[in-house]
Amino acid sequence: MHDPSPGPWAIEADNVGKRYRRRWALQECSFRLPTGRVAAMVGPNGAGKSTFLGLAARLLQPTTGTLRLGGVPVTDPTVLTRVAYLAQDKPLYPRFTVADTLRLGRELNPTWDQALAERLVRSGNIPLSAKVGSLSGGQRTRVAFALAFGKRPALLLLDEPMSDLDPLARDELSGLLMAEAAEHGTTVLMSSHLLTEVEEMCDYLLVMADGRLRMAGPTEELVPAHALVTGLAADGRVPKELTDRHTLVDARVNGRQFSALLRPTGPLATTPATTEGTGWDVVTPSLEEILLACMRAPDAPTLIVDDAENAEKEAAA
């Protein structure tokens, strides 16, 4: 039997890949997500986010690599009871009432928390007697959340969970999500397009582009690893002095002004911009600025911070 105490890693992906015919939806995906984090998987459409979540939810089989959840291979049947997955289209039985839906959750899940599931449904003023098929999109999302939360999973996988909620419901459910995660040590992995939501809720980031992982790590380490540098572009480019010494993620030049997102590899002194076209200003970028730059520049160098680096990969190196 599997030891139920949480290990240090909620997810360990080692060279995980998924191919559909000739096309790779996900390639060489290796990272470790520590237990208890609220992690965001961010990236443009088609980046491979749903594919990764589908693999972790056992809906898909990987073409390459291995995936462990809570220290156990994803293929192990005990994983099913500890992981909840909320799909993007929130599939529910339309002919069931809300009460039937929650009863099904109770019957299928040994760790079911009926009080929590009912509280979630009632706070959205959804009658338990209502047919699921008669609910609005936002109300269905709330019932789907109740099913996922009610399971009291160790790992909650959410694919674009908030996209069809109004701002009030989004605020309420994201608050609940964070409170649940903090109280029960639940690890959350959610894909999202809403960068402000990511900034508010998540303390860990997995940035994807073109089926590859481009950046991974705790936000408290990823943000200070970047600098936003602005100044005068003397010859229509970012000064060579900057690009030679530091890692350039993304740069934009507008007229005589440049703006560059860098990963400094050493001290990056501010030298106030002069009219002669030398010098620059340095500020710490917001998380949103970093994410936008990473998405604009999918070919920028990959950054996987030490802790997120998969140990098996390190050992093999």
Ligand code: ADP
């Ligand atoms: P995201 O969730 O980041 O938008 P997906 O994981 O849905 O990205 O898709 C990644 C890539 O895999 C896309 O190019 C998509 O077209 C492709 N893909 C996803 N599912 C299938 C499938 N069932 N058959 C063929 N290609 C697929």
